[in-house]
Amino acid sequence: MLRSRALVLLAAAMGVLSAPQITQRDMAKPTDTEVLQFAITLEQIENAFYHEGLDKLDAKAFEAAGYPPWVRARFEQIKEHEATHVAFLASALGPAAPQPCTYNFPYNDPKSFAALSMALETVGASAYIGAAQLLENKDTLTEAASILGVESRQAGWVASAVLKGSAWDGPFETPLSMDGVFSIASQFIVSCPESNPKLMVDTLPKLAIEPGSPHNGESVKFKFDHKEVKHDGQLFVAWFDGIFVQYSDLSQDDTASVPDGVQGTVYAAVVNEKAGTPTAQKLLTGLAMFEISFPSYAGNP
Template identity: 40%
Template sequence: MHFKIPSFTSSVVGIVVVVAATVQVASSAPLGTRQTIDDATVLNYALTLEHIENAFYSGALAKFDAQAFLQAGLPSDARGRFEQIAAHEKAHVDFLTSALGNKATKACVYDLNLNIYAVIPWHETNIISAPLLPGYFAARDPYTDVNSFVALSKLFEGVGVSAYTGAAQLITNKAYLTAAASVLSTEARHASWVASAIGKVNPWSGPLDVPLSLNEVFSLVAPSIVSCPSTNPALPVKAFPALTLNKVAPGKKMSVHHDHHHGHATQKDASGSTFIAFLSGLDTTFVPIEDGHIVVPEWLRGQVYAVATSSATEASDATILAGPAVLQFDFGADGELIE
């Protein structure tokens, strides 16, 4: 990769994601008042995600040889393409590390079996729970077999696209913004190829992708991070509590559970009600939780995110109570859900 962006000087503070008892945050202030996020923070946030993807692909390819991919029923060129994706993720790590210099966050120890779920079609779903990556999945080791790896790859890439899309608004330097856009477009190609060429489902969710906030993405990836070098500086975010959705299907009634007592919401609806906000493209649809249940909008398609909120009009760090959960509603060329 030959595109050059300026390196950061020693005065810039980097970040890293850490979880559980070892989690480090830059401040204990409420989410809405935490320190300003600068360009270095955004690039280190991106590097944190790239480290996870790099570890995920290198681990899978070390375990599954070409014969394993063929035995899984995948095309003969599938493993070669995944090798190229792995090389891209490694290049992204090297690229961002070079740009950040000695302030670049280092790789952590990862457990990709922790709260990672393997694919079950939407119409067979019983439980959706977050934090996790593939939100509509049942517990399963992503390295159990090639198909589990492929399913998680699709979700990783989709979340990566939403992460870069959401972070773009925080970047002020045009060179850094161009660099991030260059990575984003490649991640989107990865997601489309895995879904369409390998998964034989929709290569996109619609005309627009979902932008996720730093805190929303952190809530999704944090469970996979076990520990990090002590020299890594802290990330100014917090994870939201888990959101559990039972028997999810478009147009169907489902039950909802979340631990709202540990949420970070600072804004509440005047009625005191809570809602599930479905994030699809740039649209957000709010559905009130009534007696622990909601009806899922029947028009939802593709990769959708769900969060519990204290507001009927806003899904932000100030109103989110739990989530996000990642929902996948695959559809065919006719636009109809694949059952």
Template identity: 40%
Template structure:
């Protein structure tokens, strides 16, 4: 499995919290859903703006990147800023109050670690829009959201393949993983500095799930150990999200058998059900697992 420090970082910083309810009851209307998307776009926009202010063209060159890589990241930053503008306008057009940006902390230290984190964030963003599309009732805003989704997917593919020299597709390739809003918020929350959001922001009715921590490498077809803690004490299964599928694996004495055939970005959660992974059954996670393969289908170690 090709992994990065960032999935572990995300898992370790997630704060334990009560289980959220079903997202359709939480994000009760299009204003709530669009503000949820705007929260993510503010984060992404700040991520690119801050990194590009930190790393100049010489830094990218010294990191081994070709001349065009930083220029493309500048374009992506412009895209994310445009997404912020469009979503802000949409929320206000519906009579809502658009959320403002918070302060953020991104754990990159050089252009290479920035590029790895970019791949992770773009993948999460793509899964976020995929998972929330069915919650939008207004056809005009659904079209806008799916247009943003397509652009986020292009970002993710370009960063993964052209920059990081990894698989350009998401999980399984043919289908993107849809993530419920609470799962996305769990992955995004560690980047938001506590208490930094403007007091005028209406709080999103979402809370992060507790962390899911594994204490051994996850390799398809091999046994792995899941840390036992109060958050996972009620968990009976680990569910792997791959494409549109969810693969449920029973937890036996703190161990699981990692499914064969996992590919690309896979999300794992601990559940108290062997059939459903929803806001009512997830007890910990998600964590992001990157099972990178070469063009012949062989895992990259």
């Protein structure tokens, strides 16, 4: 239940926070430096989140929320991991490293902090998987994979040990494109230094869904600005779950049904074509992120 609340909380944040002030550049295949600039931007979000959250929420706050002492202690370790990731990427980038931005995180107690942590770690892992194909230098790829492994472990720990849900969604993690990841991560950014390098991303129209935590087979209402999504033909909803993509026709009243078989953390976006893989799909909107819970005795799809 708490894990589902995490993504409902994230969806609410995406509808409330204003668009970040981040400069974009013309689109082309990113260089390794540009991929690392994107990676450190995500790591800076996580780093700021843990430092701010653990400064605000002391041991007594976690105890009052019903958590044993080791939960906050593990979050302190994650905070150190994220700070190390930022320092490592900053060292690799040198003068090309972007500076931290100003952020806004929607949590007010240890439980909502833990829920948002799970969402951030899950998106972070998907970002590294999706960006792996863009890296040319194999040493850089290995280093990114090492960070990916930690992000995934952290997401699994928060989801299972803290939120009492499942540590995984299925046999595959979900790779996401830089644009898709940024449509989620950017919602926590208020503003950035004007001196920061331009990110290799395309800012996508916001997407909201109703209900915020649907079930398999349920009809979902998709809310987005049609003026920003200029396409006259048939639109589809792409459902990202692991390395596979399923599609539903988007009806004239902007509804579509959740496919059978998707479970755990699922992402959805409006598209106008059916690409074979998640990272090959051109998104017309940002991603909606939600949770389809499944019990421990359920089989993987």
